[in-house]
Amino acid sequence: MMTDEKILSIFRKYPGQHVSGEELSEELGISRTAIWKHIEDLRKIGYNIEAEPHLGYRLISLPDRLVALELSQGLNTKIIGKNILSYDTVESTMDAAYDLAIKTKGEGACVFAESQRKGRGRMGRDWQSPRYKGIYASIILRPDILPNETPKITLMTAVSIAKTISSKFNLEPQIKWPNDLLIDNKKICGILTEMNAEADKVKFLVVGIGINVNSKQSDLVDTATSLKEKTGDKIDRIAFAKAVLEGLDEHYAIFNEKGFQPILDELRNFSSTLGRRVKVDFRNRRIEGQAMDVDESGALLVRLDNGFVERILSGDVMLVR
Amino acid sequence: MMTDEKILSIFRKYPGQHVSGEELSEELGISRTAIWKHIEDLRKIGYNIEAEPHLGYRLISLPDRLVALELSQGLNTKIIGKNILSYDTVESTMDAAYDLAIKTKGEGACVFAESQRKGRGRMGRDWQSPRYKGIYASIILRPDILPNETPKITLMTAVSIAKTISSKFNLEPQIKWPNDLLIDNKKICGILTEMNAEADKVKFLVVGIGINVNSKQSDLVDTATSLKEKTGDKIDRIAFAKAVLEGLDEHYAIFNEKGFQPILDELRNFSSTLGRRVKVDFRNRRIEGQAMDVDESGALLVRLDNGFVERILSGDVMLVR
Numbered sequence: 331m332m333t334d335e336k337i338l339s340i341f342r343k344y345p346g347q348h349v350s351g352e353e354l355s356e357e358l359g360i361s362r363t364a365i366w367k368h369i370e371d372l373r374k375i376g377y378n379i380e381a382e383p384h385l386g387y388r389l390i391s392l393p394d395r396l397v398a399l400e401l402s403q404g405l406n407t408k409i410i411g412k413n414i415l416s417y418d419t420v421e422s423t424m425d426a427a428y429d430l431a432i433k434t435k436g437e438g439a440c441v442f443a444e445s446q447r448k449g450r451g452r453m454g455r456d457w458q459s460p461r462y463k464g465i466y467a468s469i470i471l472r473p474d475i476l477p478n479e480t481p482k483i484t485l486m487t488a489v490s491i492a493k494t495i496s497s498k499f500n501l502e503p504q505i506k507w508p509n510d511l512l513i514d515n516k517k518i519c520g521i522l523t524e525m526n527a528e529a530d531k532v533k534f535l536v537v538g539i540g541i542n543v544n545s546k547q548s549d550l551v552d553t554a555t556s557l558k559e560k561t562g563d564k565i566d567r568i569a570f571a572k573a574v575l576e577g578l579d580e581h582y583a584i585f586n587e588k589g590f591q592p593i594l595d596e597l598r599n600f601s602s603t604l605g606r607r608v609k610v611d612f613r614n615r616r617i618e619g620q621a622m623d624v625d626e627s628g629a630l631l632v633r634l635d636n637g638f639v640e641r642i643l644s645g646d647v648m649l650v651r
Numbered sequence: 652m653m654t655d656e657k658i659l660s661i662f663r664k665y666p667g668q669h670v671s672g673e674e675l676s677e678e679l680g681i682s683r684t685a686i687w688k689h690i691e692d693l694r695k696i697g698y699n700i701e702a703e704p705h706l707g708y709r710l711i712s713l714p715d716r717l718v719a720l721e722l723s724q725g726l727n728t729k730i731i732g733k734n735i736l737s738y739d740t741v742e743s744t745m746d747a748a749y750d751l752a753i754k755t756k757g758e759g760a761c762v763f764a765e766s767q768r769k770g771r772g773r774m775g776r777d778w779q780s781p782r783y784k785g786i787y788a789s790i791i792l793r794p795d796i797l798p799n800e801t802p803k804i805t806l807m808t809a810v811s812i813a814k815t816i817s818s819k820f821n822l823e824p825q826i827k828w829p830n831d832l833l834i835d836n837k838k839i840c841g842i843l844t845e846m847n848a849e850a851d852k853v854k855f856l857v858v859g860i861g862i863n864v865n866s867k868q869s870d871l872v873d874t875a876t877s878l879k880e881k882t883g884d885k886i887d888r889i890a891f892a893k894a895v896l897e898g899l900d901e902h903y904a905i906f907n908e909k910g911f912q913p914i915l916d917e918l919r920n921f922s923s924t925l926g927r928r929v930k931v932d933f934r935n936r937r938i939e940g941q942a943m944d945v946d947e948s949g950a951l952l953v954r955l956d957n958g959f960v961e962r963i964l965s966g967d968v969m970l971v972r
Contacts, residue, residue, distance in 0.1 A: 425753070432746070453852060476934075476964070477798040481850045508850065524854075527846050529802045529829065530933065530965035531774060612851065613797075643797070644851030 333358060333368050335399055338377075341389040350386035375399070392568065394462065396442045400568045407579035409438040410469060416442040419461075422450050424524060424538045427468035431526065431534045437472040440575065449540065452509060452522050452644075463545040463556070465571050468538040469578070473586065477527045480535060481628030481643060482590045484509050484523045487537050489593055490581035491519055492600045494573050499561050504602030507621070507630050508644050512602055516555035518542055539574070543567050590626060597624060603647055608632065612645025621647070654679060654689050656720055659698075662710040671707035696720070713889065715783065717763045721889045728900035730759040731790060732893075737763040740782075743771050745845060745859045748789035752847065752855045758793040761896065770861065773830060773843050773965075784866040784877070786892050789859040790899070794907065798848045801856060802949030802964060803911045805830050805844045808858050810914055811902035812840055813921045815894050820882050825923030828942070828951050829965050833923055837876035839863055860895070864888050911947060918945060924968055929953065933966025942968070 336358055340349055351362045358365070369379055369387060376393025392400060398414040405411050413436075420426050420443040427441040443466050449457035459466050473483060485508065492503045492511055495518070503511045503518060511519035522538040542556035543565050550556065557565050584592050598604060601624070608621045610632060619634040630642045657679055661670055672683045679686070690700055690708055697714025713721060719735040726732050734757075741747050741764040748762040764787050770778035780787050794804060806829065813824045813832055816839070824832045824839060832840035843859040863877035864886050871877065878886050905913050919925060922945070929942045931953060940955040951963045 428753070432749070452849060477801075477846070477848065480798075484850065523850060525798070525846070525848050527798065527848065528773060528965070529805065529844060533845075644849070 333360065333364075334372055335402075337365070337368055337372065338389070338399060338403075341387075346388070348382060348385040348388045353386065394567060396444060396465065396467075396567060396571055398442070401440075401442065401571055401575070405572055406576055407438075409582060410579040411438060411440050411575040413439040414442065415440070417444070419443060419445050419447065421448045422446050423466055423468035424450050424522065424536055427470055427536045427538075428524070428526070431470045431536060434470075437470050437534070438579075439470045440467050441469075442467045442571070450522060450538070451520055451540075457520060457522075457540050458551075459540065460545050460549045463549060464543050465539065465541040465567060465574065467571070468536050471535045471537060471582065473532065473535065473582075475532050476530055477525060477532055478643065479590075479627060480523050480525050480532065481508055482585070482593070483535055483537060484521050485597055485624070485628050486581050486585050486590075486593045487521050487523075487539065487578060488519075489596045489600060490577040491521075491539065491541070491574055493581075493596070494570075494577035495519075495557070498570065498573055499557060501557070501560055503600065505597060505600045507601065507603040507624060507647055508628070513555055513560050515602075516553055518555055518557065518560075541574070543570065590628065594624060594626065594628075602649070603630070607650040609648045609650055610640075610642055610645045611648075612642050617642075618650065654681065654685075655693055658686070658689055658693065659710070659720060659724075662700075662708075667709070669703060669706040669709045674707065715888065717765060717786065717788075717888060717892055719763070722761075722763065722892055722896070726893055727897055728759075730903060731900040732759060732761050732896040733757075734760040735763065736760070738765070740764060740766050740768060742769045743767050744787055744789035745771050745843065745857055748791055748857045748859075749845070749847070752791045752857060758791050758855070759900075760791045761788050762790075763788045763892070771843060771859070772841055772861075778841060778843075778861050779872075780861065781866050781870040784870060785864050786860065786862040786888060786895065788892070789857050792856045792858060792903065794853065794856065794903075796853050797851055798846060798853055799964065800948060801844050801846050801853065802829055803906070803914070804856055804858060805842050806918055806945070806949050807902050807906050807911075807914045808842050808844075808860065808899060809840075810917045810921060811898040812842075812860065812862070812895055814902075814917070815891075815898035816840075816878070819891065819894055820878060822878070822881055824921065826918060826921045828922065828924040828945065828968055829949070834876055834881050836923075837874055839876055839878065839881075862895070864891065911949065915945060915947065915949075923970070924951070928971040930969045930971055931961075931963055931966045932969075933963050938963075939971065 351365050354365045355362045375397050376395045378390040380388045380390050398416040401414050423441045423443050445461040446459040449459040451457040488505045495503045503513050506512050509521040519541045524536045526533045544558045545556040603621045606621050609618045619632040622631045622633050632640045672686050675686045676683045697716045699711040701709045701711050719737040722735050744762045744764050766782040767780040770780040772778040809826045816824045824834050827833050830842040840862045845857045847854045865879045866877040924942045927942050930939045940953040943952045943954050953961045
């Protein structure tokens with residue numbers, strides 16, 4: 331544990347109480363001046379820590395910041411988030427995680443940022459990241475799959491986040507194949523999966539998630555919404571982000587143990603696409619038909635009016651009314 | 652053009668002749684001391700440049716080094732090698748090219764190295780890179796293909812190098828599906844294709860090639876050979892590397908204009924695999940049967956003894972005698 335974490339863990343042992351600089355100094359084996367410097371560092375991150383003469387320090391409130399120190403605290407996962415990096419601003423959490431994946435082994439590392447200068451969506455599109463309002467994170471996974479199985483991981487992520495949202499809030503998110511979550515037909519979450527692979531071996535995936543949490547409608551485009559807009563309440567982003575990581579960890583374990591079928595069964599409950607008439611743009615083509623099902627590899631099956639069934643790996647789906 | 656390139660281009664204008672420091676100084680608009688420093692730099696790379704009092708400088712011989720200055724010289728390509736980086740030693744040309752691809756746009760950039768500390772083969776295997784004996788290069792391509800089409804690019808590269816070897820030397824290389832070239836059943840060249848992709852869009856490929864050129868048998872494992880061993884002559888690596896880039900450029904243009912079919916037709920002429928009885932290890936399975944054909948997506952079709960045809964995207968093929 332780093333010194334900052336140790337100080338916070340001592341505060342947590344005595345909730346609401348003062349802890350003297352002397353106690354902290356003894357427990358950590360560093361000088362009272364050093365303690366004071368660490369307290370200052372924590373304040374800079376956003377921890378509200380009171381210093382009272384003769385009584386000592388008291389933790390008043392946690393920062394509304396997605397900092398690794400808080401995200402890691404009591405996180406109940408096996409793989410996801412065992413290593414968390416948090417930044418105020420990055421070019422893109424995707425690039426930061428990609429870099430990390432090339433330089434390290436293992437999986438589950440997460441890169442969080444409060445804002446991105448060049449946040450990315452699917453197919454090279456932009457992703458807007460209003461600062462301190464969302465959850466923007468990229469996660470390194472190394473599943474034993476073929477390159478053309480990556481849609482399974484995107485859909486697994488979508489299912490896990492949909493379940494986390496519906497269990498924490500009284501909301502009914504819908505999965506818009508292949509990579510968006512909607513509430514009342516407005517985007518609440520986007521998922522982007524990028525891979526590094528050889529022809530028959532995925533070396534790693536970086537799964538990016540962007541969730542609109544505390545944004546106001548005025549921060550967002552018309553076609554998007556946020557959890558705050560939908561619930562009317564400001565959301566505790568740290569608690570929610572931890573729940574997202576825990577949900578993802580649970581579904582990744584299911585995927586690794588039992589494959590894609592259980593994910594697919596859950597997906598059907600959340601899908602906004604299946605059974606609907608859709609237009610799909612993909613690979614410079616547009617088709618229209620009935621979205622029938624998602625197959626065992628994560629592809630969307632669309633029955634055209636001539637009866638022919640198209641199997642689509644990824645594309646832009648529009649619901650036809 | 653950089654100063655070094657300008658100096659070399661002046662030498663090339665007057666082959667075998669002396670060029671005075673004064674002439675060089677005037678032509679380039681820099682001091683004679685600066686000229687002298689650049690001549691020293693060129694000597695360090697391996698250019699043999701004579702300096703004769705009153706006469707000036709004379710280029711005696713080029714370096715036996717794969718340096719960008721020489722590889723670029725008169726290279727007749729449209730895409731491949733418009734940007735060449737050359738190093739003495741890198742961890743891996745794959746990583747260097749990958750990094751470059753993430754940071755830049757465009758395609759065709761090539762990274763050459765005379766040796767690699769951690770040269771990579773397929774499936775995380777090592778690739779030995781005896782210094783100054785081979786061609787170790789990684790090339791950035793951005794074809795408009797799906798992730799599962801990358802075997803086409805590996806095979807296109809194999810076909811183009813096989814043709815370059817057979818046209819420059821009196822040798823008959825064979826393509827061992829999916830990514831090796833053999834001469835008399837010994838490996839002369841390995842190809843490794845890594846991708847960066849979304850589910851339905853390859854963002855870029857890095858195609859790595861390793862060719863055993865001037866290695867002696869004692870530099871190599873028993874199952875490998877070199878062009879020098881096979882021809883009995885020391886090969887001009889620069890001229891050969893340029894021919895490889897030109898061949899690749901030509902085949903990449905064919906692939907982009909006409910697709911994989913013309914590549915596939917050529918592949919059949921060079922294949923050591925087709926028509927043979929093979930064992931194939933892939934994805935923790937082993938099958939045995941008759942290698943029938945490569946299909947239009949680059950996959951190997953193997954007919955098992957029970958008549959069933961397996962379609963294999965990538966794997967290790969062993970010929971059964």
